[in-house]
Amino acid sequence: MKYKDLDIIFENNDFIAINKPAGLFSVPDRSGKETSLKQVIEQEFEKIYIVHRLDKETSGIIIFAKNAIVHKALSEMFEHRKIEKYYVGLVNGSLYNQTGTIDAAIAEHHTNKGQMMTSTKGKASLTNYEVLKDYKLYSWVKFRIHTGRMHQIRVHSKHIGHAIVCDSLYGDGKPVLLSAFKKKYKLSKNELDETPILSRVGLHAYQLIFEWNDKKIDLIAEPPKDLRALLQQLEKNAK
Numbered sequence: 062m063k064y065k066d067l068d069i070i071f072e073n074n075d076f077i078a079i080n081k082p083a084g085l086f087s088v089p090d091r092s093g094k095e096t097s098l099k100q101v102i103e104q105e106f107e108k109i110y111i112v113h114r115l116d117k118e119t120s121g122i123i124i125f126a127k128n129a130i131v132h133k134a135l136s137e138m139f140e141h142r143k144i145e146k147y148y149v150g151l152v153n154g155s156l157y158n159q160t161g162t163i164d165a166a167i168a169e170h171h172t173n174k175g176q177m178m179t180s181t182k183g184k185a186s187l188t189n190y191e192v193l194k195d196y197k198l199y200s201w202v203k204f205r206i207h208t209g210r211m212h213q214i215r216v217h218s219k220h221i222g223h224a225i226v227c228d229s230l231y232g233d234g235k236p237v238l239l240s241a242f243k244k245k246y247k248l249s250k251n252e253l254d255e256t257p258i259l260s261r262v263g264l265h266a267y268q269l270i271f272e273w274n275d276k277k278i279d280l281i282a283e284p285p286k287d288l289r290a291l292l293q294q295l296e297k298n299a300k
Contacts, residue, residue, distance in 0.1 A: 062096060064105040070122060071280050075131040075273070076112070077102065080282035081123045083261050087114040098123065113139055113209065121148070121266025122282035138271060139209060145270040148204040148214055149284060151263035151291065152223040153232065155197050156190075163188040163217040167210040176230055177212045179220045186210045188217045196295045198242050199226060203267070214264060226263040236260040237291060242298050259291050 068080035079098065081087065086097040088111050102109045102125055110132035112124045126132035138144050168183030170176040179186075187207040194201040200223065204214050215231045218224050224232025236257030240246040248255060265288060269280045284292075 062101050064101055067098075067101065068282075070282055071278070074127065076124050076126045076135065077106075077109075078122055078124050078269070078280050078282075080285075081115055081120055081266075082285065083118050083120040083287070086117050087111065087123060099125070112136055115266055116212065116215075116262065116264075118262040119264045119266060120282075120285050120288075122269055122280055123266065124269065142207055143271060145268070146206050146209070146266070147268040147270075148206070149193070149265050149267045149288075150202055150204065150214065150218070151226045151237075151259075151288070152200050152202055152218050153198075153226055154200065154223050155195050156192050156200055156202070156221075156223055159192045159195075161190055161221075163190065163221060165217060165220050167213060167216050177210065177216050179216060184208070184210060186213055186217065188214060194292075194295075194299075196242070196299055199237075199295065201292060201295075215262070227260055228262045237263070239294060242295065244298065258294060259287055261287070263288065263291075 069077065070080055071078040081098055086095055088099045089097045099109060099111055106127065110126040110129065112126055112132060112135045115121060115123050124135065126135055164187050165179040166181060166183035167177050167186040168180035170178045185208060189205040191203045192200050193203050206213050215225050215228055219231040226237055228234060237259040238255050239258050240255055265284045267282060271278050
């Protein structure tokens, strides 16, 4: 990937906001074998600073600071909850409560490295949710996270019994198939097996709102093509 291919949402002298595609690491992973978003941005800027991260499979808005002073300021704003963070995602099933708050502490899993879990011994973690559309088999949900724990929305979604779709770490990991909800679905003549309409974690970082230099910054990253296509099919089927 080249810098010119990135979807730049906002840029000023202090920071740059990118709509990260799914399947791309925010920063280099330990193996260093795969390209990261940070490395792509550094094709343009000699030095860039990561402020927060998104999981590899999660798409959406992510901010990079252009210097150490801005990096420190933005990092502290995230830490002290001065930035409103909203996500949208598709979860399995139909939620009993259309809105709610998930207040469940999160800790590292005691046996599975790289996995998190709800635990009374963990760090305080708070998520608000609102169901935007109930498709019965799936629900399109808006989340606001007040804390920034690793995998927070994915862990909290599992905690309430409605894991994010295609999440193999916290759910069943099954891809979303059109045949699962489309009436009278048939494979085309040239298809031996059905191609999933979505096979990555169905989560997208949608919006960040904060004050910067006495001005309100409201950044929105529209969901990518894969999620839009899935929602379009769910809408068609719901009619």
